[in-house]
Amino acid sequence: MRHTSFDGARGCYIEAALEVIADKWKGVILYHLLGEPKRFNQLKRTFPELSHRMLTRQLRELENDGIISRKVYPEIPPKVEYSLTDLGRLLEPTLLSLEVWGVRYIEMTRYSRNCQSDKS
Amino acid sequence: MRHTSFDGARGCYIEAALEVIADKWKGVILYHLLGEPKRFNQLKRTFPELSHRMLTRQLRELENDGIISRKVYPEIPPKVEYSLTDLGRLLEPTLLSLEVWGVRYIEMTRYSRNCQSDKS
DNA sequence: CTGGATCCAGCCTGATACTG
């Protein structure tokens, strides 16, 4: 939306794309949704550092942008599943490409970090 | 594919990647550096919405992350050129892929924005 | 031209409490 003057047509598309997914959490969320649909708490557990509120917001935004879809099961207790839309699934090559780059990045910068995903 | 293990530690790489480039401006800057090296003001003019301060910061961060390199010409007035490093250039497929997605995104969301402007 | 430092308003975020 806040898409204003730019240096030409070329930047437009990537800017639009970045506007939607250029966010660490969004990217990671989308990445984790590449597989099967996930429930809210499932995602929440996946990202301990991501607060409840933020996760909610990110999911909302992604949903509004048509990248993920939210399926509510009218049950008690509530059950909601998030999955990629067709549009979201189109991001798969990009995300995987980014992951590949991430590997290179860590290699080349000799990042001596451990890939522990559990920080709970 | 290992689509079943997206919950695991594999997220590390994409997380690392997103941590570095998951920023609208960084992405756009990198995109525009895919071509020839650019000077500071050149970039600044390219992104009117991006403030002097932010551009400086983003460039610094990208530089520190080894994605772009900064070449200073010891002249008066100063001249500095920014270009992609080898690592940064590895992002090209990802960025282009993202751009392609951006096209789809705009199409599918029926974004009625006009991306035809002049190319400078 | 490039870019650092400072000030300050505004947004954003996490925590918490509450609803269905």
Add this chain to the structure above:
DNA sequence: CAGTATCAGGCTGGATCCAG
């Protein structure tokens, strides 16, 4: 379980000034 509302505090980014 899933999600919203509220609020205080921190962080961020823009504007500005200064420097090489």
